[in-house]
Every structure is written in structure tokens, then in C-alpha cells.
Amino acid sequence: MAEQEAIAAAREERIGLVVGFLGIATGLFDFLRREGPHDPAEIASRTGLDSGYVKELCRAGFAFGYLEEEAGRFCLAAEAGLAGTGKGSSFLLAAIEAVFAPSVALRLLPLFRTGVRPGPGALIDPELLPWFGRFLEEQHASLFEEEILPATALFAELAEEEGLVLDLGCGNGWLLRRLLxxxxxxxxxxxxxxxxxxxxxxxxxxxEELDGRIEWIEADLLSWSGPEKARLVVVSRVVHHLWEDRRKLFALLDRITRSDGAIFVWEPCWPEDLVSLRKPARRSxxxxxxxxxAQGARLLSAEELIGAVEEAGWRAEADFFAGGAELVVAGRRK
Known part of the structure; x- marks a missing residue:
């Protein structure tokens, strides 16, 4: 009986997170946070959403405790913890994860028969794509700010200087913004x-009032070149996607980094032995x-990544985080 109750509770939690994602992605929760109590017809009129769908989503939000209702008008429930569904919200991460993994699984399923490897981005539902940058930000930003940043000697040294930092494959720039x-x-x-x-x-x-200090460039990473070399080049969660072209990548890093410059490489770290995947920190x-x-890539081991950095002419300083699941390598010229 206890096992059945645990399964039912886990199922309810997953469904609740899906409802939460819909509340965030449609803008319903954000509207109610800004505007206060409204009935579904008013919400639909103000947001441009269909009133029938809004009504049912409000009911679902009420059922899972996200919303309260009085006289047909809905508002955010104070105890639901939704005040932080904007920046820095662990709820947002959990809600996106609840729909992201099943969505990827459905796109993977036919590939087991065809053997096709469709390449980068093919497994992300277009409806989820606008949320993917925020997903990565919520997933990794606190680890960077609370553990990696204070533990990396290179960053302490650079804080005493001034210069240019390049972020290759920056996405929405969450790492670059925190560095600045x-x-x-x-x-x-x-x-x-x-x-x-x-x-x-x-x-x-x-x-964040950083716009005067950041330039954003749309370009292919391996073909880009700029007029000014950087004191620091950041490459976060990119190398495993470019592993087959790693010689081109490290040649680019050599060209765009100053003679006294450094590189900072951050990658998920594939364990050397299969048994290590059973550890909770590494299961994902x-x-x-x-x-x-499916994207034509694979995760890299510490030996592979550190070896590639050193082979390219950098002195590697490596540290592990998140129970060994994350590896950062600071590279200084030899």
C-alpha cells in the first residue's frame, strides 16, 4: 500500500508540474501576478488567449494549489511559491524539466529503428525552444555563482584586472552576464x-544594466574572427558538440586569445566506469x-577534455563539481 501511495504521489507531482509549466508558458501566472484577481473571460481578453482553454487551465491551477478562486475570479495562491517564477526560480526549472524529458523521449523513440542521428536541436519541441535558454540558466547558474566562481583561482586573479571576455556559444549569455x-x-x-x-x-x-558592456554577435563559432584578442575566452558546454572539429576549435582559441590570455572550458563529465552512473549526481x-x-555528439571524459586542452598548448587546471558530474578546466598558455 505504501509503495502504491508513493507512486500515486509521484504521478500527481509530475502532472502538477506540467500544469505549472502551462501556467508559466501561457503567461497566465505572470498576468495574475501583475494584475491580481480576474475571471477567465477577462484573462483571455487581456492576454489574447482562448477563453475556453483559460477557464480549464485556471481550474487545473486551482486543483494543484497554484491558484485560489472567489466568486469566479482567480488569483495566485500565496502559499504556492510562485512569486519567483521569474528570474532565479527553481520551480521554473522543475516545470520545464517535467515536459522537456518526455518530449525528447518521444522524438528519440523512432530513431531506435531508423538509426538516424538528426543533429543539434532536432529533439527540442519548437514550443519548448523559447524556454531552453532559461532552462539551462536555471539548471547551472547557481552552481557557477556559488561553487565554481569562488573556487576558480583564475577568476580571482582577473577581478583585479580589466579586459575583454569572449563567450563562444553563449546562448542567452547567462554565464557571460554573471562573469561581468x-x-x-x-x-x-x-x-x-x-x-x-x-x-x-x-x-x-x-x-541587469549590463547592455553597455556586452556586444552580441550572431555567427558560426568556428569561422568567427574579431578585431581584438581577448584576455579570457569562455567555452561552456560546447566542446562535446564540436569534438570532431576540436583541432579547428582550439586553433580558433589560439587565434582569438591574447598571448597572456586564458581559456575557461566547462563540460558535463562522462565517468570512466559504468558503475559511476549509478551515483545520484551522475544519473542524468x-x-x-x-x-x-542523436545530435551526433557524446559527452567527454575528464581524460579526453584535459588531454585536448594540454595538447593544444595550454596548461590545464581542472576541478570537478556537482559530485564529479561537472568539470571545469582553466587553461593558461604554456
């Missing part, structure tokens, strides 16, 4: 091939590696 908060005299350039993610980064930089790596395979 820590390095107040520095400028940044974020480079990515996804225009929508760059637009998200520009908006976030404006909100196995599912990630499955969908990386």
Missing part, C-alpha cells in the same frame, strides 16, 4: 548562431548522453 558582474571593469562579447537566444540575452542585459548524464548521441 564579478568583473566590473571588463567588457564582454557573446557569440552564438541562434538569433532568438541572443535577443533573450540582450533583453536580460538591459534589465546517461539520459543526456543518449540525446547527445
Amino acid at each position: 558582474r564579478h568583473l566590473p571593469r571588463w567588457r564582454g562579447i557573446g557569440i552564438d548562431r541562434e538569433a532568438a537566444r541572443l535577443a533573450e540575452g540582450r533583453e536580460a542585459a538591459r534589465e 548524464l546517461a539520459f543526456q548522453n543518449l540525446h547527445e548521441y
Whole structure:
């Protein structure tokens, strides 16, 4: 009986998170946070949504405790913890994860028969794509700010200087923006091939009053070149996607980094032995590696990544985080 109750509770939690995601993604929760209690017809009129769907979503939100109702009008429930569904919300991360993994699984399923590896981005539902940058930000930002940043000697040294930092494959620039908060005299350039993610980064930089210090460039990483070499180049969660072209990547890093410059490489770390995947901190790596395979990539071991950095002419300083699931390598010229 206890096992059945636990299964039922887990199922209810998953469904509740899906309802929560719909409340966030449709803008319903944000509207009610700004405007206060409204009935579904008023919400639909003000947001441009269909009134029938809004009515049913309000009912579902009420059922799972996100909303309260009085006289047909709905408002956010104070105890639901939704005040933080904007920036820095763990609820947002959990809600996106609740729909992201099943969505990826459904796209993976036919590939087991065809053997096709459709490449980067093919497994992400277009409806989820606008949320993917925020998903990565919520997933990794606190680890960077609370553990990686204070533990990395390179960043402490650079805080005493001023210069240019390049972020290759920056996405929405969450890492670059946090670095520039820590390095107040520095400028940044974020480079990515996804225009929508760059637009998200520009908006976030404006909100954080960093827009005057960051330039955003839409370009292919391996072919990009700029007029000014950087004191620091950041490559976060990109190398495993470019592993087959790693010689080109490290040649680019050599060209765009100053003679006294450094690189900072951050990658999920594939364990050397299969048994390590049973550790709670590393279990999710196995599912990630499955969908990386479909994208024509795979996660890298510490030996592979550190070896590649050193082979390219950098002196590697490596640290593990998140129970060994994350690896950062600071590279200084030899």
C-alpha cells in the first residue's frame, strides 16, 4: 500500500508540474501576478488567449494549489511559491524539466529503428525552444555563482584586472552576464548562431544594466574572427558538440586569445566506469548522453577534455563539481 501511495504521489507531482509549466508558458501566472484577481473571460481578453482553454487551465491551477478562486475570479495562491517564477526560480526549472524529458523521449523513440542521428536541436519541441535558454540558466547558474566562481583561482586573479571576455556559444549569455558582474571593469562579447537566444540575452542585459558592456554577435563559432584578442575566452558546454572539429576549435582559441590570455572550458563529465552512473549526481548524464548521441555528439571524459586542452598548448587546471558530474578546466598558455 505504501509503495502504491508513493507512486500515486509521484504521478500527481509530475502532472502538477506540467500544469505549472502551462501556467508559466501561457503567461497566465505572470498576468495574475501583475494584475491580481480576474475571471477567465477577462484573462483571455487581456492576454489574447482562448477563453475556453483559460477557464480549464485556471481550474487545473486551482486543483494543484497554484491558484485560489472567489466568486469566479482567480488569483495566485500565496502559499504556492510562485512569486519567483521569474528570474532565479527553481520551480521554473522543475516545470520545464517535467515536459522537456518526455518530449525528447518521444522524438528519440523512432530513431531506435531508423538509426538516424538528426543533429543539434532536432529533439527540442519548437514550443519548448523559447524556454531552453532559461532552462539551462536555471539548471547551472547557481552552481557557477556559488561553487565554481569562488573556487576558480583564475577568476580571482582577473577581478583585479580589466579586459575583454569572449563567450563562444553563449546562448542567452547567462554565464557571460554573471562573469561581468564579478568583473566590473571588463567588457564582454557573446557569440552564438541562434538569433532568438541572443535577443533573450540582450533583453536580460538591459534589465541587469549590463547592455553597455556586452556586444552580441550572431555567427558560426568556428569561422568567427574579431578585431581584438581577448584576455579570457569562455567555452561552456560546447566542446562535446564540436569534438570532431576540436583541432579547428582550439586553433580558433589560439587565434582569438591574447598571448597572456586564458581559456575557461566547462563540460558535463562522462565517468570512466559504468558503475559511476549509478551515483545520484551522475544519473542524468546517461539520459543526456543518449540525446547527445542523436545530435551526433557524446559527452567527454575528464581524460579526453584535459588531454585536448594540454595538447593544444595550454596548461590545464581542472576541478570537478556537482559530485564529479561537472568539470571545469582553466587553461593558461604554456
